[in-house]
Amino acid sequence: xxxxxxxxxxxxxxxxxxxxxxxxxxxxxxxxxxxxxxxxxxxxxxxxxxxxxxxxxxxxxxxxxxxxxxxxxxxxxxxxxxxxxxxxxxxxxxxxxxxxxxxxxxxxxxxxxxxxxxxxxxxxxxxxxxxxxxxxxxxxxxxxxxxxxxxxxxxxxxxxxxxxxxxxxxxxxxxxxxxxxxxxxxxxxxxxxxxxxxxxxxxxxxxxxxxx
Ligand code: HEC
Numbered sequence: 001x002x003x004x005x006x007x008x009x010x011x012x013x014x015x016x017x018x019x020x021x022x023x024x025x026x027x028x029x030x031x032x033x034x035x036x037x038x039x040x041x042x043x044x045x046x047x048x049x050x051x052x053x054x055x056x057x058x059x060x061x062x063x064x065x066x067x068x069x070x071x072x073x074x075x076x077x078x079x080x081x082x083x084x085x086x087x088x089x090x091x092x093x094x095x096x097x098x099x100x101x102x103x104x105x106x107x108x109x110x111x112x113x114x115x116x117x118x119x120x121x122x123x124x125x126x127x128x129x130x131x132x133x134x135x136x137x138x139x140x141x142x143x144x145x146x147x148x149x150x151x152x153x154x155x156x157x158x159x160x161x162x163x164x165x166x167x168x169x170x171x172x173x174x175x176x177x178x179x180x181x182x183x184x185x186x187x188x189x190x191x192x193x194x195x196x197x198x199x200x201x202x203x204x205x206x207x208x209x210x211x212x
Contacts, residue, residue, distance in 0.1 A: 093153030106184030
C-alpha cells in the first residue's frame with residue numbers, strides 16, 4: 001500500500017510539473033540571449049529584423065523585373081507560348097553561332113527523351129506511340145517533308161513549351177542541348193529521306209514486334 005501511495009504521489013508531482021510547462025496558452029515564453037538566434041547583420045532570407053525600407057519588411061529585395069542571373073542569358077526566351085510566338089520563333093531563331101555537336105550529345109539525349117515516342121530513327125514507332133497510336137502526330141515520321149522543311153526555330157519553340165500531346169522539354173534540355181537534339185532530328189530526317197527503303201524495312205520490323 002505504501003508503494004502504491006508513492007507511485008500516486010510521484011505521478012501527481014510529474015503532472016503538476018509538466019502542466020506548468022504546457023499550459024501557457026499563447027504566451028511565447030522567454031528567449032534567452034536572442035542575439036544568439038538573430039544576427040544583428042541583415043540576413044538575406046530572414047525577416048526577424050524587419051527592414052523598414054523594403055516591401056514586406058524583407059532584408060533582400062526581389063530582383064528588378066527582367067533581370068537575368070549571371071551565366072543564364074541563354075535561358076532568356078523572348079517568344080510567347082502561343083501561335084504568334086511559334087511563328088516568330090520559326091522566322092527569327094537560328095542555331096547559335098559556332099554550333100557543333102562533336103560529342104554526339106544530341107543523339108544521346110534524343111534516345112532518352114524523344115525515342116520513347118518518335119522511335120530511335122524518328123519513324124513515330126516508339127513504345128509510347130505503339131501503345132497509344134491515337135497520340136501520334138499527323139505526319140508519318142521525320143522523313144515527312146513537314147519535318148524536313150520545318151524551321152529549326154519552330155522545333156526549338158516546341159521543345160521549350162511543348163505542343164498538344166508533346167510536353168515541354170525545357171526542364172530536361174538546357175538551351176544548347178535543345179539545339180543538339182534539333183540537329184540530330186534534322187540529321188535523322190535527312191537520312192530517312194535518303195534511304196526510304198531502309199525505314200520501310202524498319203517499320204515492318206517494328207510492326208512484327210507489336211504483333212508479337
Ligand atoms: C509523349 C510523346 C512525345 C515525346 C516524348 C516527344 N514528342 Fe515530339 N511530338 C509528339 C507529338 C504528339 C507531336 C505532334 C504535336 C502536334 O503538332 O500536335 C510531336 C511533335 C514533334 C515535332 C514537330 C514540332 C512542330 O513544331 O510541329 C518535333 C520536331 C518533335 N516532336 C521532336 C521531338 C523531340 C526532339 C523530342 C525529344 C526531346 C520529342 N519530340 C519528344 C510526341 C512526343
